Amino acid sequence: xxxxxxxxxxxxxxxxxxxxxxxxxxxxxxxxxxxxxxxxxxxxxxxxxxxxxxxxxxxxxxxxxxxxxxxxxxxxxxxxxxxxxxxxxxxxxxxxxxxxxxxxxxxxxxxxxxxxxxxxxxxxxxxxxxxxxxxxxxxxxxxxxxxxxxxxxxxxxxxxxxxxxxxxxxxxxxxxxxxxxxxxxxxxxxxx
Amino acid sequence: xxxxxxxxxxxxxxxxxxxxxxxxxxxxxxxxxxxxxxxxxxxxxxxxxxxxxxxxxxxxxxx
Numbered sequence: 001x002x003x004x005x006x007x008x009x010x011x012x013x014x015x016x017x018x019x020x021x022x023x024x025x026x027x028x029x030x031x032x033x034x035x036x037x038x039x040x041x042x043x044x045x046x047x048x049x050x051x052x053x054x055x056x057x058x059x060x061x062x063x064x065x066x067x068x069x070x071x072x073x074x075x076x077x078x079x080x081x082x083x084x085x086x087x088x089x090x091x092x093x094x095x096x097x098x099x100x101x102x103x104x105x106x107x108x109x110x111x112x113x114x115x116x117x118x119x120x121x122x123x124x125x126x127x128x129x130x131x132x133x134x135x136x137x138x139x140x141x142x143x144x145x146x147x148x149x150x151x152x153x154x155x156x157x158x159x160x161x162x163x164x165x166x167x168x169x170x171x172x173x174x175x176x177x178x179x180x181x182x183x184x185x186x187x188x189x190x191x192x
Numbered sequence: 193x194x195x196x197x198x199x200x201x202x203x204x205x206x207x208x209x210x211x212x213x214x215x216x217x218x219x220x221x222x223x224x225x226x227x228x229x230x231x232x233x234x235x236x237x238x239x240x241x242x243x244x245x246x247x248x249x250x251x252x253x254x255x
Binding site: 006007008009010012013014017135139142146150151153154157161162163166169170172173176177180 | 215216217218219220221222223224225226227228229230231232235236238239
C-alpha cells in the first residue's frame with residue numbers, strides 16, 4: 001500500500017509558491033502577457049466596455065459601488081485580523097468575530113470583483129499597459145487564495161487552538177495583501 | 193453488546209483518528225506559516241522597491 005505524503009497541504013503550498021516564482025522570472029510570463037492583448041481589446045467591445053466608455057455617469061456609479069465594497073472588505077479584514085493579533089475585542093472569542101466578518105467578506109468580495117470587471121472593461125487597454133494593474137491582480141489572487149485555502153481552514157475549527165505567534169503572522173500577511181490590493185487600486189486611478 | 197475486542201478496536205480507531213487530526217492540524221499550521229512568511233517577505237520587497245523608485249524619480253525631477 002503506498003504511504004501518504006506527509007504534510008500534503010504544506011508541500012502543495014510550497015510547490016504553488018515555487019511555481020509562482022518560476023512563472024514570474026521566466027519567459028512564459030512575457031509570452032502570456034502578449035497573448036492576453038486580444039482579450040483586453042475584446043473586453044472594450046463588450047456591452048460593459050461600451051457602457052463604461054460612453055456613459056461617465058454609469059462608470060462613476062459602478063466605481064462608487066466598487067469603492068464602497070472595498071471599504072466594507074477592508075473593514076472586515078481589519079477587524080478580523082486585529083482580533084487575530086489580539087489588538088481589539090480581546091474579550092470576545094475569536095471565532096465569534098471571524099464568522100460574521102467572513103460572511104461579510106464573501107459578499108463584499110463578490111461585489112468588488114463584479115464591479116471591478118465592469119470598470120476594467122471600460123478602460124481595458126489602458127490597464128493592460130499599466131504595470132500596477134498586474135500587481136493588483138497578483139495581490140488580489142494571493143489574497144483570495146490565502147483567505148480561502150490557508151487562513152480559513154486554519155482558523156475555522158478553533159482559532160483559539162492556534163498559537164498566538166502564528167495568528168499574528170497570518171494576520172500581518174492578510175493585512176499586507178489587502179493593503180496592497182487597495183493601494184495599487186488607488187494607484188491605477190492616479191495613473192495615465 | 194460491545195465485546196472487549198470491539199472496545200479495543202474502537203479505542204485503536206480513536207487513537208488513529210486523533211493522530212491524523214493532530215497531523216492535519218500541524219500540516220495546516222505549517223502551510224499557513226510558510227504562505228504567510230512568503231507573502232510578508234514578497235510584499236516588503238515590493239513596497240521597498242516601489243518607494244525607492246519614487247524617491248529616485250523625485251531626485252531626478254527636483255535634484
